[in-house]
Amino acid sequence: MITFCDIHKSFGANRVLCGMTLEVGAGESMVIIGGSGSGKSVSLKCVLGLVTPDKGTITVHGRDAAAGERDAFLAGFGMLFQGGALFDSLSVWQNVAFRLLRGKLKRPREEARGIALKKLRRVGLRPEVADLFPAELSGGMQKRVGLARAIATDPGIIFFDEPTAGLDPIMSGVINGLIREIVVETGATAITITHDMLSVRAIADKVAMLHDGKVQWTGPVADMDSSGDPYLDQFVNARATGPIRAVR
Amino acid sequence: MMTWLPAFLASVGRAVLGPCAAVGRVTLFAARVLSHLPRPPFYFREFGRQLLQIGYFSLPVVGLTALFTGGALALQIYSGGARFNAEAVVPTVVAIAMVRELGPVLGGLMVAGRVSSSIAAEIGTMRVTEQIDALTTLSTNPLKYLVVPRIAAATVAMPVLAFIGDVIGIMGGFLVGTRRLGFNGATYINNTWDFLEFGDVTSGLVKAATFGFILALMGCYHGYHSGRGAQGVGQATTRAVVSASVLILASNYVLTELFFTS
Numbered sequence: 001m002i003t004f005c006d007i008h009k010s011f012g013a014n015r016v017l018c019g020m021t022l023e024v025g026a027g028e029s030m031v032i033i034g035g036s037g038s039g040k041s042v043s044l045k046c047v048l049g050l051v052t053p054d055k056g057t058i059t060v061h062g063r064d065a066a067a068g069e070r071d072a073f074l075a076g077f078g079m080l081f082q083g084g085a086l087f088d089s090l091s092v093w094q095n096v097a098f099r100l101l102r103g104k105l106k107r108p109r110e111e112a113r114g115i116a117l118k119k120l121r122r123v124g125l126r127p128e129v130a131d132l133f134p135a136e137l138s139g140g141m142q143k144r145v146g147l148a149r150a151i152a153t154d155p156g157i158i159f160f161d162e163p164t165a166g167l168d169p170i171m172s173g174v175i176n177g178l179i180r181e182i183v184v185e186t187g188a189t190a191i192t193i194t195h196d197m198l199s200v201r202a203i204a205d206k207v208a209m210l211h212d213g214k215v216q217w218t219g220p221v222a223d224m225d226s227s228g229d230p231y232l233d234q235f236v237n238a239r240a241t242g243p244i245r246a247v248r
Numbered sequence: 249m250m251t252w253l254p255a256f257l258a259s260v261g262r263a264v265l266g267p268c269a270a271v272g273r274v275t276l277f278a279a280r281v282l283s284h285l286p287r288p289p290f291y292f293r294e295f296g297r298q299l300l301q302i303g304y305f306s307l308p309v310v311g312l313t314a315l316f317t318g319g320a321l322a323l324q325i326y327s328g329g330a331r332f333n334a335e336a337v338v339p340t341v342v343a344i345a346m347v348r349e350l351g352p353v354l355g356g357l358m359v360a361g362r363v364s365s366s367i368a369a370e371i372g373t374m375r376v377t378e379q380i381d382a383l384t385t386l387s388t389n390p391l392k393y394l395v396v397p398r399i400a401a402a403t404v405a406m407p408v409l410a411f412i413g414d415v416i417g418i419m420g421g422f423l424v425g426t427r428r429l430g431f432n433g434a435t436y437i438n439n440t441w442d443f444l445e446f447g448d449v450t451s452g453l454v455k456a457a458t459f460g461f462i463l464a465l466m467g468c469y470h471g472y473h474s475g476r477g478a479q480g481v482g483q484a485t486t487r488a489v490v491s492a493s494v495l496i497l498a499s500n501y502v503l504t505e506l507f508f509t510s
């Protein structure tokens with residue numbers, strides 16, 4: 001279970017989060033929606049300690065995320081970054097098995113490679129891809145490799161940051177399906193960031209909408225269309241007019 | 249009246265505070281890197297890769313620089329020495345100048361151009377594309393994994409490069425001396441060997457190690473704190489090369505004072 005309690009974060013004069021409060025239950029698939037630049041990525045980075053909140057606390061399974069041993073804490077997480085963030089000096093399988101090749105979870109090379117191949121197969125990539133470099137892959141394949149890396153050590157909590165951004169509709173559908181399957185299969189707690197409504201409907205148990213640094217609306221995905229919240233309505237129905245200004 | 253005064257003082261303050269803050273940040277960064285150096289985990293594979301990148305692949309640049317410098321030096325000293333009938337000092341002066349000064353300094357500057365820029369661009373791109381964040385989430389400290397191996401490799405590789413540069417530079421002087429200036433080969437070598445002191449060589453190598461540390465530190469620092477986007481990486485690259493070159497020349501003066509005034 002992950003709770004955000006009154007999170008504030010500014011970058012200089014740019015106030016990104018101001019009072020974000022959200023609860024994500026264990027085993028739940030939460031999708032955070034919101035306009036670009038509304039602080040969705042920043043909120044995930046706060047959980048992982050990549051960004052330190054100015055104010056507020058985040059707890060994971062009841063423990064303060066900012067306190068305690070970082071390595072052990074992070075070992076329970078998998079993260080798919082917005083741009084993939086694959087290491088371009090390492091081959092695909094070494095990217096996927098990164099955690100298994102060094103540090104506390106280190107395994108023999110052959111075993112790590114075996115696990116990497118298994119995870120690659122899980123996301124629909126052939127073993128031939130394993131020895132290519134990220135730069136040799138298409139955008140959709142890079143996303144899949146990122147996905148494989150995020151699930152390589154079967155983490156209990158997985159974050160997906162805009163998993164379908166920049167992909168064609170068919171590939172988006174495939175990635176959405178994969179994420180849903182992985183979440184159901186592993187029983188992991190998942191937070192997905194997206195502004196693609198198709199992804200929301202495919203992945204979410206619950207939805208939270210971030211606007212003006214706060215959670216504007218949250219509830220089960222089934223209630224999304226009948227929420228009566230003007231902000232959410234405007235977003236869901238992609239209208240240019242409404243309470244959210246189209247010019248920013 | 250006098251409304252310009254606060255503005256003027258503020259601009260003076262900014263001009264002083266800016267560089268001071270920068271020096272502080274670099275020093276803190278260096279201290280953090282050094283504190284990580286003796287603590288595990290150690291990334292030997294990364295260290296080896298960097299040794300190859302920074303050391304081995306810089307050999308041609310350093311070798312050619314030293315060869316031409318040694319040759320030109322021989323010509324200059326010959327014509328300068330001729331003014332007071334001291335042409336015979338060519339081998340000795342070439343050797344001392346190469347080993348103490350030009351080998352490490354020119355080698356350091358050439359490697360700074362080649363390596364600081366590429367380190368800054370690589371780490372900066374990793375910063376911009378969130379690869380550094382990804383490292384952290386994969387329980388790997390980016391300072392340990394990216395910065396420490398590069399700085400350690402450059403500090404180890406530069407003295408070796410400078411030593412090879414010394415030898416090649418002296419050889420350049422030898423070639424010019426024997427082919428163009430009419431020196432006897434054996435005499436040239438003897439003169440070089442007899443007057444060169446151990447301290448000349450070691451002081452040059454210590455300099456080179458310092459320059460290696462500086463040029464890798466500047467590449468890593470500017471890359472690590474790269475601004476956002478392609479422009480940020482471009483700026484980081486430029487700053488890395490400029491600051492590394494200036495710091496190499498400045499520290500060269502300080503080290504020379506330390507070594508040769510006592």
Ligand SMILES: Nc1ncnc2c1ncn2[C@@H]1O[C@H](COP(=O)(O)OP(=O)(O)O)[C@@H](O)[C@H]1O
Nearest residue numbers: 011014016034035036037038039040041042043
């Ligand atoms: N490291 C950073 N430094 C400065 N500003 C940042 C940083 N990260 C994010 N921001 C700013 O915070 C805002 C929210 O960013 P982000 O969370 O990435 O948006 P999104 O909701 O599209 O994921 C943006 O205005 C962005 O410019």
Ligand SMILES: [Mg+2]
Nearest residue numbers: 040041082161
């Ligand atoms: Mg984002």
